[in-house]
Amino acid sequence: xxxxxxxxxxxxxxxxxxxxxxxxxxxxxxxxxxxxxxxxxxxxxxxxxxxxxxxxxxxxxxxxxxxxxxxxxxxxxxxxxxxxxxxxxxxxxxxxxxxxxxxxxxxxxxxxxxxxxxxxxxxxxxxxxxxxxxxxxxxxxxxxxxxxxxxxxxxxxxxxxxxxxxxxxxxxxxxxxxxxxxxxxxxxxxxxxxxxxxxxxxxxxxxxxxxxxxxxxxxxxxxxxxxxxxxxxxxxxxxxxxxxxxxxxxxxxxxxxxxxxxxxxxxxxxxxxxxxxxxxxxxxxxxxxxxxxxxxxxxxxxxxxxxxxxxxxxxxxxxxxxxxxxxxxxxxxxxxxxxxxxxxxxxxxxxxxxxxxxxxxxxxxxxxxxxxxxxxxxxxx
Amino acid sequence: xxxxxxxxxxxxxxxxxxxxxxxxxxxxxxxxxxxxxxxxxxxxxxxxxxxxxxxxxxxxxxxxxxxxxxxxxxxxxxxxxxxxxxxxxxxxxxxxxxxxxxxxxxxxxxxxxxxxxxxxxxxxxxxxxxxxxxxxxxxxxxxxxxxxxxxxxxxxxxxxxxxxxxxxxxxxxxxxxxxxxxxxxxxxxxxxxxxxxxxxxxxxxxxxxxxxxxxxxxxxxxxxxxxxxxxxxxxxxxxxxxxxxxxxxxxxxxxxxxxxxxxxxxxxxxxxxxxxxxxxxxxxxxxxxxxxxxxxxxxxxxxxxxxxxxxxxxxxxxxxxxxxxxxxxxxxxxxxxxxxxxxxxxxxxxxxxxxxxxxxxxxxxxxxxxxxxxxxxxxxx
Numbered sequence: 001x002x003x004x005x006x007x008x009x010x011x012x013x014x015x016x017x018x019x020x021x022x023x024x025x026x027x028x029x030x031x032x033x034x035x036x037x038x039x040x041x042x043x044x045x046x047x048x049x050x051x052x053x054x055x056x057x058x059x060x061x062x063x064x065x066x067x068x069x070x071x072x073x074x075x076x077x078x079x080x081x082x083x084x085x086x087x088x089x090x091x092x093x094x095x096x097x098x099x100x101x102x103x104x105x106x107x108x109x110x111x112x113x114x115x116x117x118x119x120x121x122x123x124x125x126x127x128x129x130x131x132x133x134x135x136x137x138x139x140x141x142x143x144x145x146x147x148x149x150x151x152x153x154x155x156x157x158x159x160x161x162x163x164x165x166x167x168x169x170x171x172x173x174x175x176x177x178x179x180x181x182x183x184x185x186x187x188x189x190x191x192x193x194x195x196x197x198x199x200x201x202x203x204x205x206x207x208x209x210x211x212x213x214x215x216x217x218x219x220x221x222x223x224x225x226x227x228x229x230x231x232x233x234x235x236x237x238x239x240x241x242x243x244x245x246x247x248x249x250x251x252x253x254x255x256x257x258x259x260x261x262x263x264x265x266x267x268x269x270x271x272x273x274x275x276x277x278x279x280x281x282x283x284x285x286x287x288x289x290x291x292x293x294x295x296x297x298x299x300x301x302x303x304x305x306x307x308x309x310x311x312x313x314x315x316x317x318x319x320x321x322x323x324x325x326x327x328x329x330x331x332x333x334x335x336x337x338x339x340x341x342x343x344x345x346x347x348x349x350x351x352x353x354x355x356x357x358x359x360x361x362x363x364x365x366x367x368x369x370x371x372x373x374x375x376x377x378x379x380x381x
Numbered sequence: 382x383x384x385x386x387x388x389x390x391x392x393x394x395x396x397x398x399x400x401x402x403x404x405x406x407x408x409x410x411x412x413x414x415x416x417x418x419x420x421x422x423x424x425x426x427x428x429x430x431x432x433x434x435x436x437x438x439x440x441x442x443x444x445x446x447x448x449x450x451x452x453x454x455x456x457x458x459x460x461x462x463x464x465x466x467x468x469x470x471x472x473x474x475x476x477x478x479x480x481x482x483x484x485x486x487x488x489x490x491x492x493x494x495x496x497x498x499x500x501x502x503x504x505x506x507x508x509x510x511x512x513x514x515x516x517x518x519x520x521x522x523x524x525x526x527x528x529x530x531x532x533x534x535x536x537x538x539x540x541x542x543x544x545x546x547x548x549x550x551x552x553x554x555x556x557x558x559x560x561x562x563x564x565x566x567x568x569x570x571x572x573x574x575x576x577x578x579x580x581x582x583x584x585x586x587x588x589x590x591x592x593x594x595x596x597x598x599x600x601x602x603x604x605x606x607x608x609x610x611x612x613x614x615x616x617x618x619x620x621x622x623x624x625x626x627x628x629x630x631x632x633x634x635x636x637x638x639x640x641x642x643x644x645x646x647x648x649x650x651x652x653x654x655x656x657x658x659x660x661x662x663x664x665x666x667x668x669x670x671x672x673x674x675x676x677x678x679x680x681x682x683x684x685x686x687x688x689x690x691x692x693x694x695x696x697x698x699x700x701x702x703x704x705x706x707x708x709x710x711x712x713x714x715x716x717x718x719x720x721x722x723x724x725x726x727x728x729x730x731x732x733x734x735x736x737x738x739x740x741x742x743x744x745x746x747x748x749x750x751x752x753x754x755x756x757x758x759x760x761x762x
Contacts, residue, residue: 004406004408006406006407006408006409008409010622011407011408011409011410011622011625013406013407014406014407019403019404019405019406019407020404022400022403022404022579022626023400023401023403023404024400025385025387025394025395025400026387026392026394026395026400026579027385027387027392027703028387028389028392028703028705029392029580031697031703032698059440059441059442059445059580059581060440060441060445060604061440061604061621061622061623061624062621062622063603063604063621063622064440064441064604064621067603067604076601094603095603098601098602098603098606099601099603100601190622192622192625198403198407198624198625198626198627199410199440199622199623199624199625200440200581200624200625200626200627219601220457220479220480220481220600220601221479222444222448222475222476222479222480223441223442223444223445223448223605224604225479240442240443240444240445241391241392241442241443241444241571241573241580242442242580243442243579243580243581243624243627244392244573244579244580244581245403245579245581245627246579246581246624246626246627316412317413322408322409322412324409
């Protein structure tokens with residue numbers, strides 16, 4: 001008789017009509033019926049990405065789209081700037097290294113955002129003698145809850161020959177990212193975050209500047225080859241069998257999002273984030289990223305004497321409320337409450353309520369209900 | 382008020398309990414709850430693959446698993462034998478070429494099966510001076526309906542240093558493939574065929590001999606890196622966020638298949654194939670692969686004066702019965718009726734009935750009901 005609540009930064013909860021769409025009788029993908037769905041989702045994705053460029057659907061996790069960005073833009077021997085301020089920034093470095101691309105790493109203290117000027121300096125004076133051909137960044141670093149100023153970075157990269165690549169797996173469709181207006185050449189995302197779908201689909205957008213690089217890139221590729229994807233897209237098709245039920249679910253999610261409108265979606269995420277942050281502070285807890293906190297996930301330091309891992313486990317296994325623990329070097333030291341996708345105020349209230357309960361049981365001293373009250377005050381504004 | 386019937390070689394129809402499983406509230410993948418599912422599906426996959434080796438789940442279409450086989454087993458500059466008797470055999474050649482591997486092509490006439498002795502000859506006397514390190518084959522060539530004698534090929538490859546790789550995307554869990562007993566080192570498959578799932582998952586099995594190659598292989602890779610997959614599998618995890626709802630659906634499909642038993646599943650597929658073939662012959666139609674027809678899909682030549690594409694379109698768009706047309710050089714010349722996965726005798730009856738109706742409308746001369754009667758006779762045996 002226990003209810004389950006999901007407040008994790010991917011997967012995020014699935015709206016009932018999106019969940020139901022997956023269960024409909026399957027249709028074949030090379031039919032006019034499925035082509036009509038593809039046409040609709042392709043348009044919907046351009047709306048969400050705020051681009052007039054092509055957005056490709058890949059059947060993979062978000063990492064597949066990150067790999068697609070690297071192998072389609074670059075050649076072995078190239079160099080690229082990788083901004084690393086968390087686990088997902090590290091992934092760009094690993095990907096570049098796997099394909100023989102020299103990563104010019106800008107190391108950012110975990111919990112802090114990169115200073116865009118550092119990117120300017122690195123572009124002007126790289127460590128190796130190679131001119132970096134791409135700048136790989138992360139919109140919302142899920143592991144630390146930090147948001148990056150993509151708009152400012154876009155202005156800097158636009159003046160160079162390099163392309164700007166943004167991992168917006170966490171964040172797209174939840175916080176503002178003006179792909180075209182901000183000069184984002186390649187934006188990658190995944191289905192299980194702001195788009196309110198199960199994992200299994202990834203997305204990648206491409207600017208005209210990106211296509212100049214794509215046409216010259218020599219990294220080996222096949223499954224993630226965007227030239228093949230482009231050829232298919234131009235006839236409203238996919239190069240390989242797509243995850244049909246997830247694409248149909250995507251069409252439902254995109255309908256909801258278009259109905260809501262991007263401005264409302266971004267406002268809702270900010271409200272959820274503000275309430276969560278206020279609640280944490282009211283409970284005497286310390287935010288892991290006090291100055292650059294993203295609106296999709298809030299990382300909170302486990303207070304002295306409280307094991308963050310145990311807190312997360314108890315909330316999940318005893319009370320059915322799943323939040324996320326810390327990853328890599330933050331394991332046990334932080335917990336993370338996501339407020340992304342199909343989340344509204346009462347989900348946040350449930351999450352805070354459960355957090356208060358377990359913190360109290362674990363012996364942490366605070367005024368019971370203080371977090372809830374702080375959130376309520378935000379929601380009543 | 383029209384009902385839709387799916388008789389295509391992927392996707393295949395989804396059983397109701399498998400479809401429903403996708404729509405359940407989503408759970409997080411790094412939880413004991415999901416680990417229990419992963420453990421169960423990993424065991425179920427070993428059962429279906431008839432192997433004691435590791436079987437990895439990838440979030441991709443089947444082509445992703447084919448790429449995983451190539452990049453994990455080989456290094457640029459290697460050579461490999463590719464058996465090409467259809468569109469999917471061609472894919473092995475394209476994949477090898479994309480990664481700098483010289484394909485030693487054994488060209489087989491479309492509609493015929495490869496003679497295993499040709500593989501022996503090619504292994505002993507390759508065209509290039511390189512010793513082929515792998516033999517890439519196709520269990521059931523979906524584009525032509527041809528079945529390959531993997532058991533015989535296994536005996537030949539086993540005596541060499543090369544590994545045998547089988548594309549069993551079409552066929553696994555539908556016709557017999559004894560991965561371990563027949564010496565199949567790497568077997569790849571997809572979710573939307575014999576496993577009765579939507580597309581979106583791919584699978585790859587690995588023998589001990591395969592791991593010797595994997596440990597030495599130098600092709601670049603990241604998303605499809607089996608060493609990372611192995612590390613994750615050993616702690617009942619996946620290296621990247623898996624397609625959670627599809628994995629949960631997989632656990633339902635595997636339960637059904639274990640309950641049925643492999644022998645019964647294979648017998649059922651043979652019965653459906655026999656009935657389909659008998660019906661086509663009774664209608665005076667010619668099978669595209671009269672001697673090596675697989676039990677998962679039957680390719681039939683469009684009779685003189687009948688446009689195969691128009692036949693398929695009319696069946697689908699006017700009557701709701703979706704079969705497949707011909708691919709590549711067979712476009713318009715053949716149609717293909719699949720009898721794979723969640724298909725039983727009355728699905729075949731519906732398919733034949735609709736085919737008879739449309740053939741009659743298109744002016745083809747035959748005795749109405751002759752196909753149905755021939756199928757009935759097989760089903761009554």
